[in-house]
Amino acid sequence: MTSSDSPSPSLDWSTLRNSQPRFSGMESGHGACQGCGQALATRLVLEAAGPDVIVANATGCLEIFTTPWPQSAWTVPWIHSLFENAAAVAAGIEVALRAQGRTTKVLAFAGDGGTFDIGFQALSGMLERNHEVLFVCFDNEAYMNTGIQRSGSTPHGAWTNTSPAGKVRQGKRHFKKDLLAIIAAHGIPYAATASVAYPSDLRNKVRRALDVSGPSFLLLHSPCPLGWGHDSALTISVDRLAVETGLFPVLEMERGHVVTTMKIRNPRPVREYAEPQFRFRHLLQDTPEAREELEHLQALADANIERYGLLATEPGPRDTEGADTVRRGGSRWG
Amino acid sequence: MREALEGSQAIARAVALCRPQVVAAYPITPQTHIVEGLARLIADGLLAAELVSVESEFSAASVVLGAAAAGSRSYTASASQGILLMSEVLYNISGLRIPVVLTCANRAVSSPVSIWNDHQDSMAVRDSGWIQLHCADNQEAVDTTIQAFRISERTELPVMVCVDGFTLTHTLEPIDLPDAAQVDAFLPPFRFSRTLSSSAPLSQGTLVSPEFFTEMRFLQHEAFARAEKEILSADRDWAGFVGRDCGGLLRVEGDREASVAILAMGSVYGTLKDAHRSGLLGRPVRLLSLRAFRPFPAGAIREATQGLSDLIVLDRSLSPGSGGIVAHEIRSALYGMAKGPRVVNFAVGLGGRNVPGEIFREMLESLEKDPPSFSIFDLDPRKLPDPGLDAATEMPSSGPVLSPR
Numbered sequence: 094m095t096s097s098d099s100p101s102p103s104l105d106w107s108t109l110r111n112s113q114p115r116f117s118g119m120e121s122g123h124g125a126c127q128g129c130g131q132a133l134a135t136r137l138v139l140e141a142a143g144p145d146v147i148v149a150n151a152t153g154c155l156e157i158f159t160t161p162w163p164q165s166a167w168t169v170p171w172i173h174s175l176f177e178n179a180a181a182v183a184a185g186i187e188v189a190l191r192a193q194g195r196t197t198k199v200l201a202f203a204g205d206g207g208t209f210d211i212g213f214q215a216l217s218g219m220l221e222r223n224h225e226v227l228f229v230c231f232d233n234e235a236y237m238n239t240g241i242q243r244s245g246s247t248p249h250g251a252w253t254n255t256s257p258a259g260k261v262r263q264g265k266r267h268f269k270k271d272l273l274a275i276i277a278a279h280g281i282p283y284a285a286t287a288s289v290a291y292p293s294d295l296r297n298k299v300r301r302a303l304d305v306s307g308p309s310f311l312l313l314h315s316p317c318p319l320g321w322g323h324d325s326a327l328t329i330s331v332d333r334l335a336v337e338t339g340l341f342p343v344l345e346m347e348r349g350h351v352v353t354t355m356k357i358r359n360p361r362p363v364r365e366y367a368e369p370q371f372r373f374r375h376l377l378q379d380t381p382e383a384r385e386e387l388e389h390l391q392a393l394a395d396a397n398i399e400r401y402g403l404l405a406t407e408p409g410p411r412d413t414e415g416a417d418t419v420r421r422g423g424s425r426w427g
Numbered sequence: 428m429r430e431a432l433e434g435s436q437a438i439a440r441a442v443a444l445c446r447p448q449v450v451a452a453y454p455i456t457p458q459t460h461i462v463e464g465l466a467r468l469i470a471d472g473l474l475a476a477e478l479v480s481v482e483s484e485f486s487a488a489s490v491v492l493g494a495a496a497a498g499s500r501s502y503t504a505s506a507s508q509g510i511l512l513m514s515e516v517l518y519n520i521s522g523l524r525i526p527v528v529l530t531c532a533n534r535a536v537s538s539p540v541s542i543w544n545d546h547q548d549s550m551a552v553r554d555s556g557w558i559q560l561h562c563a564d565n566q567e568a569v570d571t572t573i574q575a576f577r578i579s580e581r582t583e584l585p586v587m588v589c590v591d592g593f594t595l596t597h598t599l600e601p602i603d604l605p606d607a608a609q610v611d612a613f614l615p616p617f618r619f620s621r622t623l624s625s626s627a628p629l630s631q632g633t634l635v636s637p638e639f640f641t642e643m644r645f646l647q648h649e650a651f652a653r654a655e656k657e658i659l660s661a662d663r664d665w666a667g668f669v670g671r672d673c674g675g676l677l678r679v680e681g682d683r684e685a686s687v688a689i690l691a692m693g694s695v696y697g698t699l700k701d702a703h704r705s706g707l708l709g710r711p712v713r714l715l716s717l718r719a720f721r722p723f724p725a726g727a728i729r730e731a732t733q734g735l736s737d738l739i740v741l742d743r744s745l746s747p748g749s750g751g752i753v754a755h756e757i758r759s760a761l762y763g764m765a766k767g768p769r770v771v772n773f774a775v776g777l778g779g780r781n782v783p784g785e786i787f788r789e790m791l792e793s794l795e796k797d798p799p800s801f802s803i804f805d806l807d808p809r810k811l812p813d814p815g816l817d818a819a820t821e822m823p824s825s826g827p828v829l830s831p832r
Contacts, residue, residue, distance in 0.1 A: 145625045160633035170623040173632035174519050178489035185493025188477040192448040192499050197625050218482030
């Protein structure tokens with residue numbers, strides 16, 4: 094790598110990169126697909142969380158692609174029990190550590206199925222009982238491990254194998270569950286959303302979540318190239334569009350109140366987000382039904398922008414452009 | 428010192444003597460008094476444990492799974508629907524080889540809904556990989572609970588202590604509670620070999636391909652063979668402290684030379700023993716109390732049934748379309764035995780129906796009348812739909828052997 098695009102002529106990129114303390118909690122060599130948002134998000138979470146953690150992992154892609162016995166990609170203590178109990182297993186670990194006077198942080202990892210749907214009861218109970226657990230939901234908006242079926246998190250209008258687009262249906266009929274509002278209703282100390290397109294924002298939120306006393310929750314938008322039907326190389330740019338359209342609001346909440354939002358400097362139309370993804374392709378057809386559904390999707394994005402006040406009034410360091418350190422890094426990532 | 432204690436309170440005190448660090452449970456009748464008792468002991472500072480009042484039995488089992496994996500002795504209790512809701516986690520705990528003790532306050536399973544005692548709940552999870560020990564009375568419940576922690580921690584298999592709901596859990600009996608020094612000498616502090624720790628990270632619960640799955644299941648199965656020895660040694664060693672045992676795998680009492688035996692599991696054995704002592708049986712009978720249902724002690728059963736012409740096996744549960752579950756396993760254990768006894772299987776006391784001491788004599792008398800291999804002995808046909816009202820309704824073939832009471 095040349096230093097031509099380096100911020101300073103005295104630094105080259107490899108020096109910069111190697112000087113960063115990066116803990117690797119999940120090593121390479123696992124079996125995730127190319128461009129897997131969840132694998133990237135997991136790596137980022139553990140980089141920020143550090144080695145003194147215990148992970149309780151729900152059933153799903155992450156569990157499958159990291160632990161084909163006798164191999165494991167994890168360098169942190171890790172336990173997978175079942176699909177719907179990651180929050181309860183984590184709660185058990187946390188009380189045991191408390192009883193023993195140990196200070197190791199406890200993380201629960203689940204996909205949107207294990208969070209919005211089948212694992213929701215255990216999650217709600219864990220939050221209500223005030224366990225000091227960071228629950229991380231890797232939200233790829235469908236059951237991907239079983240082959241792309243709709244979940245409570247699948248966006249309105251999206252194609253999946255159980256919400257197919259056909260002659261009379263235009264993908265998922267229902268809305269994406271407003272999980273954040275439900276989490277907020279638990280009044281937990283800290284909850285936030287983040288996107289793999291903004292890694293330093295994501296890592297900062299992990300650190301903040303682990304700093305609070307009590308339960309915390311992170312909803313991490315994690316594209317699935319296979320399930321969303323986009324080029325593996327587009328994971329970051331597709332997810333950036335999820336934020337820039339307003340479809341996935343990036344924010345922080347304390348005790349149920351929104352305290353920060355990532356402002357959108359240049360809002361993009363949802364059509365731009367939909368175009369590279371197979372799951373929205375049917376909405377781009379020139380039919381009244383497709384146009385109506387695409388308008389629905391645009392209206393949902395607009396509603397998010399209004400509800401959370403996402404429009405930037407002036408450029409800022411933490412808006413969608415300012416926080417975009419990866420792209421700001423320049424040609425290294427193209 | 429002997430105290431008059433409700434079964435649940437005695438069990439709670441026994442659990443507390445084992446110094447669990449984490450207790451997680453969800454209320455269900457007839458288990459609730461046990462966890463309430465533990466909650467009071469914690470509230471009074473008599474037990475230093477974290478009580479996690481979870482939002483479901485599913486999470487109760489999941490919390491103790493996580494807590495034990497993180498290195499804390501952990502305990503839960505449930506019954507009936509709660510055991511069934513836990514069932515997925517129960518398999519998982521055993522497969523992960525995590526030591527946990529659970530009290531099952533045995534109760535019927537819905538539908539029809541019944542809060543009363545039978546063994547359908549623990550039977551529903553008999554293949555989940557848990558050691559299952561049944562208690563004939565509340566003293567056995569206390570002693571078995573204490574032994575269960577040692578057995579579980581030595582075998583790395585979870586243990587379910589089965590205690591008949593209401594019949595034991597809600598009954599006052601004079602109980603000899605051991606003192607803390609005895610329990611501390613018997614049960615060393617909890618140490619789990621695969622404790623989750625960031626200083627020695629391990630991955631547990633990984634994806635196992637067909638290349639290794641069979642071997643892992645073999646190891647789990649093999650552990651039950653070793654568990655037989657641990658159950659026996661725990662009972663023997665504990666007897667060294669308190670001067671009484673629970674019968675190991677299978678208790679044999681009554682008239683050893685008799686040609687007829689009755690085998691029961693759980694509190695019915697207490698009734699049977701009482702009937703024997705009171706002369707209600709009317710003839711010499713060998714009495715068998717099956718304590719260990721898992722591991723199933725086939726060898727001990729073959730030995731205990733030597734010289735018998737007839738063996739009556741009592742079941743407090745039913746596999747519809749098949750028959751009594753204990754009897755099936757007994758028949759399997761006796762298969763191929765030279766001069767093995769005829770096995771006659773009676774289901775009794777389903778859904779909490781009282782099993783009176785007089786019923787055993789009727790069972791014994793029925794042996795002369797060539798009874799079917801399985802029947803529900805205390806069925807009352809007067810309560811069945813009248814076949815005259817609906818010609819399509821036929822009387823079940825497993826009707827009573829004797830006239831209805």
